[in-house]
Amino acid sequence: MKYVQSGGLLDRIKILKSPWKSDFIRLVKGARKSIHLASPYIKKDIALLIVDHANPNIKINYLNSFKLSNFYRGASDLEAIEILHNNNVNLKSYHQLHAKVFIFDGKKSVVTSGNLTSGGLLHNYEYGLLVDDAELSSKITDDYQNIFRDKELTGRITIDVINKASQILRSVPKERKTRFQLEDKELFKRVPVEEIDADKYEGGVDSIRANLKGWEKDVFDVLNEINLDIFKLKDVYKYEDRLKSLHPRNRYVKDKIRQQLQVLRDLGLLQFLGGGVYRKLWKG
Numbered sequence: 001m002k003y004v005q006s007g008g009l010l011d012r013i014k015i016l017k018s019p020w021k022s023d024f025i026r027l028v029k030g031a032r033k034s035i036h037l038a039s040p041y042i043k044k045d046i047a048l049l050i051v052d053h054a055n056p057n058i059k060i061n062y063l064n065s066f067k068l069s070n071f072y073r074g075a076s077d078l079e080a081i082e083i084l085h086n087n088n089v090n091l092k093s094y095h096q097l098h099a100k101v102f103i104f105d106g107k108k109s110v111v112t113s114g115n116l117t118s119g120g121l122l123h124n125y126e127y128g129l130l131v132d133d134a135e136l137s138s139k140i141t142d143d144y145q146n147i148f149r150d151k152e153l154t155g156r157i158t159i160d161v162i163n164k165a166s167q168i169l170r171s172v173p174k175e176r177k178t179r180f181q182l183e184d185k186e187l188f189k190r191v192p193v194e195e196i197d198a199d200k201y202e203g204g205v206d207s208i209r210a211n212l213k214g215w216e217k218d219v220f221d222v223l224n225e226i227n228l229d230i231f232k233l234k235d236v237y238k239y240e241d242r243l244k245s246l247h248p249r250n251r252y253v254k255d256k257i258r259q260q261l262q263v264l265r266d267l268g269l270l271q272f273l274g275g276g277v278y279r280k281l282w283k284g
Helices: 008-012 021-030 044-053 068-072 078-086 118-123 134-148 159-170 205-209 214-225 233-237 240-246 253-266
Strands: 013-017 034-038 059-064 090-093 100-104 108-112 127-132 230-232 270-274 277-280
Touching: 008 013, 021 044, 021 100, 021 108, 021 118, 034 134, 044 078, 044 118, 059 078, 059 134, 068 159, 078 090, 078 159, 100 134, 108 134, 127 134, 159 205, 205 214, 214 233, 214 240, 214 253, 230 233, 233 253, 240 253, 253 270
Parallel strands: 034 059, 059 090
Antiparallel strands: 013 127, 034 100, 100 108, 108 127, 230 277, 270 277
16 A cells, blocks of 8 residues: 655555455454445455454444346356345445445545456455545545435345345256356356456246246246347336236235345346336346
């Protein structure tokens, strides 16, 4: 870690180059009130590192790109998400997330290219800045919170979401598993898997359908019939009569459709593009 030599604010900016795991641990240990994390990918060993070194009762928020494809291909570990959940970390998903930002007590912040993976902290060549300035870190925190609190942009990662995603991934037929799931992971521990990560889940539609039920399954089936990767809400509304016949007691079918689209978004199967436009995150 090196300070940028200059006057004023620049004296409080440090360059972070790989490996910077020890710097990250020091920042986690030093935080007393809050830690805000934003990273598309996270691995189990780093999740354990965070909960092991964070101070008891500290408030931790984590913004993740929760997509089945990320777990299917090994860019992220679903077990890491579960570890954080079980340690009272507040979890949200933002599918457009690409930034890696880490804020400690609202006074120190890191903006970097590195994810919360061994590659991001140790093995890859990553580059970033540590800002040791309360005023600038406060502005970064405000930007973070604006996204984290936005219910349209982000979805809550609950234990139900985690369990359902786990069930789907366990249902993937062996012949459809990726080489990163089948071969010795030691061979790939230095490979930046996230760089080759595809955006869409390829574990098969059957592995998804087998773990959905009721409305969520019926709406998912409708989406499969829409022969578009990017579709509009009105495209789903065309199936209102069919869904009404399947659920005759429900008088608010359109409301239920929107609710289930959010459920599928939270599960990492849909991306909200805004203005009633959605994108599928699975391959048929």
